Structures are given as C-alpha cells and as structure tokens.
Amino acid sequence: MNSEKTSPPAPDGAWSPRIVAFFCNWCTYTAADLAGVSRLKYAPNARVIRLMCSGRVDPQFVLDAFARGADGVLIGGCHPGDCHYAEGNFKMLRRFQLLKRLLRDMGIEEPRLRLEWISAAEGEKVKAVINDMTARLKSLGPLGLPRQFAEWDSEVVKLTETIQEQETKEAEVTHAS
Numbered sequence: 001m002n003s004e005k006t007s008p009p010a011p012d013g014a015w016s017p018r019i020v021a022f023f024c025n026w027c028t029y030t031a032a033d034l035a036g037v038s039r040l041k042y043a044p045n046a047r048v049i050r051l052m053c054s055g056r057v058d059p060q061f062v063l064d065a066f067a068r069g070a071d072g073v074l075i076g077g078c079h080p081g082d083c084h085y086a087e088g089n090f091k092m093l094r095r096f097q098l099l100k101r102l103l104r105d106m107g108i109e110e111p112r113l114r115l116e117w118i119s120a121a122e123g124e125k126v127k128a129v130i131n132d133m134t135a136r137l138k139s140l141g142p143l144g145l146p147r148q149f150a151e152w153d154s155e156v157v158k159l160t161e162t163i164q165e166q167e168t169k170e171a172e173v174t175h176a177s
C-alpha cells in the first residue's frame with residue numbers, strides 16, 4: 001500500500017475524505033502491507049508515505065499535507081519502547097501535542113490529525129484506524145482550506161518528493177559531519 005498504488009478515494013466523483021498517512025517503515029507500514037496481503041478490507045482513502053521512524057515526521061510535513069488538500073493526517077509509529085531509534089516515537093508524541101495546539105488555533109478540528117502506535121503484526125488495527133478516521137472525517141466534511149486541489153494524486157507525489165529531498169539533505173549533512 002503506497003501513494004502510487006492506491007486508487008483515488010472517490011472514483012464515483014462523490015466527496016470522500018483524503019488522508020495522508022505517514023507510516024514508520026518498521027511497524028505501521030509493515031502492518032499496512034500485512035493488511036493488504038491478508039485482504040483486510042479498509043477504506044481506500046489513505047495515501048501512505050513511508051518514513052524510517054515516526055520521529056522523522058517534521059511538523060512541516062503535516063502542514064504541507066493539509067495545504068496540499070488532505071482532509072486528515074494520520075501518523076503511525078512503533079509502540080512505546082519498540083522504536084528502532086530508541087525515542088523517535090516519544091519525539092513524535094511531543095510534536096503531536098504541539099501540532100494539535102497549533103491546528104486548534106488555526107481552526108482545524110482535532111480529529112483531522114491522529115497518532116497511533118501500530119506494530120508490524122497489527123494489520124487489523126490499521127484497518128480499524130483507517131476506517132474509523134474516514135468515518136469521522138466524513139462527518140466533519142471537507143477541510144475547506146482556501147487552496148483546493150483537483151489533482152490529489154500529483155499533490156501526494158509532490159509531497160513525497162519534497163520529503164525525500166529533505167531526508168536526503170539531512171542524510172548528507174549527517175554523513176559529512
């Protein structure tokens with residue numbers, strides 16, 4: 001399951017929420033794959049962007065996702081104590097709390113940003129979380145930021161490219177120092 005493979009959320013033209021899902025490679029991304037392999041049916045609304053750790057989710061990525069047309073952003077990381085980089089998920093938790101406050105100040109409703117700990121074995125949880133988030137966003141309706149994008153697929157590709165560029169730059173700086 002990734003941004004290239006997932007079909008558009010609203011093939012019939014009716015409005016359906018668009019979710020950008022930032023999933024940690026080691027746990028939630030693998031769980032999403034497991035859900036796919038196990039043929040667990042869940043709403044096709046999420047476009048997944050894989051990162052090496054939930055701690056790599058820069059707050060700017062979340063704001064960019066909303067600015068590019070997402071109605072909701074889901075972050076999936078390893079359970080506390082299971083992060084491959086020791087404390088990446090705790091770092092994400094602190095950022096999440098700050099982001100919640102920031103989004104509230106911007107008038108963006110709380111259910112539009114969600115953080116979940118989902119291990120590699122929890123394909124069922126991926127299904128439950130995506131279905132639940134989709135239902136909540138449906139009841140909230142479109143985010144309705146002034147910028148509306150018809151080309152959702154290309155917006156997610158652009159967002160993914162921006163994130164990959166930043167990751168590459170950071171890796172180069174780390175390598176050089």
Ligand code: FES
Binds near residue numbers: 027077078083084
């Ligand atoms: S490696 Fe999964 S959250 Fe850090």
